[in-house]
Amino acid sequence: MDIIPQIIANSIIAGSVYTLIAVSFNLIYGATKFFNIxxxxxxxxxxxxxxxxxxxxxxxxxxxxxIGVLIAGMIGWLLDRFIYRPLREKKASQLALLVxxxxxxxxxxxxxxxxxxxxxxxLTHGVGVQKTFEIAGGIITQTQVLIVIxxxxxxxxxxxxxxxxxxxxxxxxxxxDNEVSKIIGINTDRIIGIIFFIxxxxxxxxxxxxxxxxxxxxxxxxxxxxxxxxxxxVGGIGSIYGGAIGALLLGFVENFGxxxxxxxxxxxxxFGLLILFLIFRPRGIVRT
Amino acid sequence: xxxxxEKLLQLKGVSVQYGGVHALDTVSVSLDEGEVVALMGPNGAxxxxxxxxxxxxxxxxxxxxxxxxxxxxxxxxEVVRNGIAxxxxxxxxxxxxxxxxxxxIGGYGIRDEKELKKxxxxxxxxxxxxxxxxxxxxxxxxxxQQQMLAIARGLMIDPKVLLLDEPSLGLAxxxxxEVFKKIAxxxxxRKTAIMIVEHNIQSLLSVAHRGYVLDKGRIVAEDEAExxxxxxxxxxxxxxxx
Ligand SMILES: Nc1ncnc2c1ncn2[C@@H]1O[C@H](COP(=O)(O)OP(=O)(O)OP(=O)(O)O)[C@@H](O)[C@H]1O
Ligand SMILES: [Mg+2]
Numbered sequence: 001m002d003i004i005p006q007i008i009a010n011s012i013i014a015g016s017v018y019t020l021i022a023v024s025f026n027l028i029y030g031a032t033k034f035f036n037i038x039x040x041x042x043x044x045x046x047x048x049x050x051x052x053x054x055x056x057x058x059x060x061x062x063x064x065x066x067i068g069v070l071i072a073g074m075i076g077w078l079l080d081r082f083i084y085r086p087l088r089e090k091k092a093s094q095l096a097l098l099v100x101x102x103x104x105x106x107x108x109x110x111x112x113x114x115x116x117x118x119x120x121x122x123l124t125h126g127v128g129v130q131k132t133f134e135i136a137g138g139i140i141t142q143t144q145v146l147i148v149i150x151x152x153x154x155x156x157x158x159x160x161x162x163x164x165x166x167x168x169x170x171x172x173x174x175x176x177d178n179e180v181s182k183i184i185g186i187n188t189d190r191i192i193g194i195i196f197f198i199x200x201x202x203x204x205x206x207x208x209x210x211x212x213x214x215x216x217x218x219x220x221x222x223x224x225x226x227x228x229x230x231x232x233x234v235g236g237i238g239s240i241y242g243g244a245i246g247a248l249l250l251g252f253v254e255n256f257g258x259x260x261x262x263x264x265x266x267x268x269x270x271f272g273l274l275i276l277f278l279i280f281r282p283r284g285i286v287r288t
Numbered sequence: 289x290x291x292x293x294e295k296l297l298q299l300k301g302v303s304v305q306y307g308g309v310h311a312l313d314t315v316s317v318s319l320d321e322g323e324v325v326a327l328m329g330p331n332g333a334x335x336x337x338x339x340x341x342x343x344x345x346x347x348x349x350x351x352x353x354x355x356x357x358x359x360x361x362x363x364x365x366e367v368v369r370n371g372i373a374x375x376x377x378x379x380x381x382x383x384x385x386x387x388x389x390x391x392x393i394g395g396y397g398i399r400d401e402k403e404l405k406k407x408x409x410x411x412x413x414x415x416x417x418x419x420x421x422x423x424x425x426x427x428x429x430x431x432x433q434q435q436m437l438a439i440a441r442g443l444m445i446d447p448k449v450l451l452l453d454e455p456s457l458g459l460a461x462x463x464x465x466e467v468f469k470k471i472a473x474x475x476x477x478r479k480t481a482i483m484i485v486e487h488n489i490q491s492l493l494s495v496a497h498r499g500y501v502l503d504k505g506r507i508v509a510e511d512e513a514e515x516x517x518x519x520x521x522x523x524x525x526x527x528x529x530x
Binding site: 166169170172173175176177179180181182183184185186187188 | 365
């Protein structure tokens with residue numbers, strides 16, 4: 001059997017997960033110009049909310065997912081409202097924001113571990129085999145189909161929203177020039193708050209989907225953040241479209257890179273790609 | 289002049305400090321209905337800070353801002369609701385938005401879609417060069433076109449007051465002339481009161497009624513525009529022989 005179709009399928013699935021992280025990271029980065037590390041832990045927050053409400057409380061899967069996404073969004077909004085926004089108002093340096101964000105990441109991750117232990121958990125009951133599909137010789141599970149659909153819908157949705165809606169245009173204005181946006185009458189803090197909500201909710205969704213696909217653990221956010229950020233930088237920092245392209249490229253490079261070598265090399269390959277871009281095309285594929 | 293008219297906008301005894309630097313030191317300026325007032329002075333005199341103070345973008349150490357003789361605490365994104373438009377120094381159009389989108393966002397407070405469209409068309413009619421570039425990314429416009437767009441964006445709210453910070457900066461003489469023609473037109477046709485910061489004294493005198501001369505954060509002269517030029521104060525301030 002030819003392995004290429006399966007590798008392509010795996011590339012697209014990985015690329016889709018990275019897409020969700022990268023585009024939401026870029027959405028927030030665009031509006032704030034700040035490297036939001038806490039973004040990673042939103043994946044774990046979403047996943048553990050589903051674990052709690054779905055598996056432990058026994059709510060239906062869809063309700064639990066909805067709650068998980070909303071909780072991630074809400075916590076993102078709260079972090080901005082009570083940590084990042086006061087820092088912005090005090091004209092804190094980028095470094096201060098970065099450290100605050102790292103601190104919030106660590107605290108939230110620790111809280112999850114304290115409440116739910118550090119053990120691996122699954123979001124589904126038992127080890128029930130998922131429904132699978134075969135597409136052009138590649139096997140893909142039901143959850144993985146959802147991951148790909150989610151990535152497509154989120155990316156297209158965000159692009160439409162930014163391009164065509166009044167609110168989206170205001171977001172682009174704020175990303176372009178915060179001060180002039182204020183002068184024109186845009187409540188930039190409110191816009192940034194909403195952006196944090198949307199971006200964090202998307203990251204939460206990514207964590208939930210990964211949880212259904214494999215398993216969850218409190219530290220799951222770190223690897224996802226790193227991959228998402230690599231994709232964001234490779235594609236073009238701050239750009240939705242760029243984030244998605246970078247994520248897909250990363251998915252393919254990682255999965256094709258390990259055809260002949262051990263899969264432990266995946267992360268090294270990802271960082272190799274990042275370094276190549278930082279040297280030869282630092283503004284990313286779409287050149288932001 | 290214009291003492292019978294109601295004072296639209298005033299700064300009274302305003303001081304602004306950045307660290308130890310006195311950007312403004314108990315400065316008072318005013319703008320009447322329909323008036324064009326010039327703010328002149330060398331680099332770092334505090335001209336931009338006056339305009340920023342009106343928008344709450346500079347921290348007031350002392351003093352007040354008054355709108356129709358009533359004090360108000362300027363919150364940057366709310367000042368525009370009074371009908372005050374600010375075109376800041378350095379053009380600062382939204383470079384990643386198209387010309388049309390810049391205007392659209394300039395009318396951010398206008399809820400009625402039809403009204404918004406109407407305003408865009410009426411502003412475009414004033415600036416035919418922009419009309420042709422409607423879908424163009426404004427980052428790719430020429431300096432003069434960007435300045436026109438920045439002014440046009442300010443006009444989207446149909447302002448009572450327009451604050452202009454060095455609209456001629458970095459533009460070719462011919463373009464400067466065009467910009468000032470537009471500014472005079474705006475004042476004449478729309479009765480918009482204008483407070484304008486400008487280095488280009490020649491162009492300024494063609495439009496300004498009254499002027500203030502600033503130096504090191506203080507107002508050193510205030511008079512009708514022609515009198516300011518004939519007094520020789522400008523030369524003295526700009527050559528540092530005050
Ligand atoms: N954000 C700031 N932080 C610190 N100092 C500032 C800030 N903004 C202005 N200043 C200082 O305040 C003083 C007045 O600045 P302002 O920009 O108002 O001058 P200006 O008259 O507009 O000059 P120019 O003609 O160069 O635009 C200057 O000494 C400037 O360095
Ligand atoms: Mg200035």
